[in-house]
Amino acid sequence: MDFETSKAAFLELYNKVDVESKCRFSRWVGGFCEGEIDNLEKSETEEMLDLISDELRKHVDVPGGRLKNEITMAPECEEKSVETDEFIYPDQILEAMEFSLQECNVCQSRNIENLNLVTHSMSKDDMMALFATLKKDYSVILDIGSRTGCVLFAAHLMTKCKRIIGAEIEQGWVDISRKVAQKFDMEDRIEIHNENIANEKGLKLLSEADLVIMHNPFEWFSKEKGEKEFELMKSNFKKGAIIVTLPSIESQSISIEGWCENITPKEGPWRDELKEFTLYKAI
Numbered sequence: 001m002d003f004e005t006s007k008a009a010f011l012e013l014y015n016k017v018d019v020e021s022k023c024r025f026s027r028w029v030g031g032f033c034e035g036e037i038d039n040l041e042k043s044e045t046e047e048m049l050d051l052i053s054d055e056l057r058k059h060v061d062v063p064g065g066r067l068k069n070e071i072t073m074a075p076e077c078e079e080k081s082v083e084t085d086e087f088i089y090p091d092q093i094l095e096a097m098e099f100s101l102q103e104c105n106v107c108q109s110r111n112i113e114n115l116n117l118v119t120h121s122m123s124k125d126d127m128m129a130l131f132a133t134l135k136k137d138y139s140v141i142l143d144i145g146s147r148t149g150c151v152l153f154a155a156h157l158m159t160k161c162k163r164i165i166g167a168e169i170e171q172g173w174v175d176i177s178r179k180v181a182q183k184f185d186m187e188d189r190i191e192i193h194n195e196n197i198a199n200e201k202g203l204k205l206l207s208e209a210d211l212v213i214m215h216n217p218f219e220w221f222s223k224e225k226g227e228k229e230f231e232l233m234k235s236n237f238k239k240g241a242i243i244v245t246l247p248s249i250e251s252q253s254i255s256i257e258g259w260c261e262n263i264t265p266k267e268g269p270w271r272d273e274l275k276e277f278t279l280y281k282a283i
Contacts, residue, residue, distance in 0.1 A: 003132070004268065045128065045154075045157045045158060046124070046128070048153075048157055048184070049087075049124050049127075049128075049150075049153065049154060049157070050124075051184075052150070052153050052180060052184060053087055053088055053090075053124070053150075055180055055183060055184075056087070056088045056148050056150075056176065056180060057088055057089070057093075059176045059179070060085065060088055060148070060176065062089055062094070062097060062099055063082060063083070063084035063085070063089050063094060063099060063117075064084050064085035064088040064089040065082070065083025065084045065085055065118070065119070065120055066083055067170065067172040067173065069172070070170055070172065072220045072221060073220060073221070073222075073223065074220065075219055075220070075225070080113065080115055080116060081115060081116040081117070081118040082101060082115050082116070082117050082118065083118055083119075083120060083220070084117055084118065084119050084120070085119060085120055085121045085147070085148060086119035086121055086122065086123040086126075087121045087122065087123060087124060087127075087148060087150040088121070088148060088150075090123060090124070101114060101115045101117060102114055102115065118220075120147060120215075120216065120220065121147060121148060121150050121151075121215060122150065122151060122215055124154075125273070126273070126274070126277075127150065127151060127154035127158075128154065128158070129269050129273040129274055130154075130213075130244065130269075130274060130277070131154055131155060131158035131159055132158065132269075133268065133269045133270075133274065134211065134242065134244075136242075137159070137160055137161070138159065138161050138210050138211040138242075139161065139162060139163065139210055140161065140162075140163045140165065140208050140209045140210055140211070141155050141159070141161045141163070141164045141165065141209065141210075141211045141212075141213070142165045142166075142167065142205055142206060142208075142209035142211070142212050142213070143155075143164075143165070143166050143167070143213045143215075144167050144197050144206075144212065144213065144214045144217045145167070145168060145169070145197075145214070145215065145216075145217030145218075145221065146166025146167060146168045146173070146177065146192060147168060147170070147173045147177070148173065148176065148177055148180075149166055149173075149176075149177030149178075149180060149181060149190070149192060151166075151213055151215070152164050152165075152166050152177070152181070152186075152190050152192070153180070153181070153184070153186060153190075156186045156189055156190055161189065161211075162189060163189065163191065163208075164189050164190045164191070165190075165191050165192075165193065165205055165209065166190070166191070166192040166193065167193050167195045167196075167197045167202055167205055168192065168193070168194060168195070169194070169195070169196050169221070171194050174192055174193075174194040177192050178192050193205065197217075197229060197233065198228065198229040198232045198233065203232065203233065203236045206233060206236045206237060206238075207236045207237070207238055208238065209238060209241060210238055210240065210241050210242065211241065211242050211244070212237065212241055212242070212243045212244070213243075213244045213245075214243070214244070214245045214246070215245075215246050216246055216247065218230075218252075219247070219252070225252065226252060226254070227252075227253075227254065230249070230252075230254050234259045235259070237259065237260065237282035238282060239282055239283065240281065240282060241281070241282040242279065242280070242281060242282075243260060243279070243280040243281070243282060244277055244278070244279055244280075245277065245278050245280065246276050246277050246278070247276075247278075248262075248278035249278070249280065250262070250278075256280065258283075259282065259283065260280040260281060260282045260283055261280065261281055261283055262278065262279070262280055263279050263280060263281045264277075264278050264279040264280075265279070
């Protein structure tokens with residue numbers, strides 16, 4: 001059985017469990033699955049993504065959210081956050097490294113504050129769910145703010161797309177992701193541009209793409225939080241292009257009227273695995 005069929009069968013069974021047993025059953029399922037995960041064989045895609053993640057850790061210091069000379073601008077609501085990259089440094093890796101997510105507000109006091117962990121990339125699970133769900137054969141996939149290139153590598157492994165494009169403004173990330181693409185023989189379909197998407201060359205790349213992925217490319221990296229970029233981008237999306245964003249465009253106070261429509265499904269992965277992501281279609 002495939003994932004969706006298996007999930008439906010499990011939910012059908014779960015909903016038949018009587019009220020008195022449901023809590024106990026849920027704890028058993030959680031414990032059973034937690035014990036099984038470490039013993040299960042990984043798929044070829046998972047194995048390859050893990051190898052790529054291991055390689056990227058050689059080039060990017062923990063917790064992976066920024067390069068040494070990279071400047072980011074935390075939104076006011078995220079000022080007490082630690083920037084990370086969930087693909088390179090997933091939770092289990094940070095835990096194994098005993099990376100602290102606490103900060104002492106007054107030196108040598110007990111005034112300890114927990115910090116938020118904010119990731120600048122999709123996790124391995126996010127990407128696998130995304131490309132397993134978007135099954136159409138796209139001709140051109142564009143990741144805006146491609147950073148490590150993890151979305152590009154997942155697309156290479158999980159799709160037949162002939163052109164998989166990364167647009168990244170930070171030269172350091174471009175250099176690293178190009179090295180990894182070369183090491184894993186992915187240069188046949190992957191191209192990584194050191195380009196601002198709002199410039200002439202960037203907008204041309206945008207106009208050619210039929211799947212556009214934007215995992216928070218502006219909020220931490222643009223003074224206007226993306227408002228200026230979206231104004232330039234609106235008229236350059238290919239008609240009918242699918243756009244995947246986090247956060248949603250509407251939550252950034254940017255109108256979608258006249259240039260795209262929200263087509264996020266209410267069921268399937270968009271309800272659970274991909275619930276943080278919003279799906280649009282350019283019109």
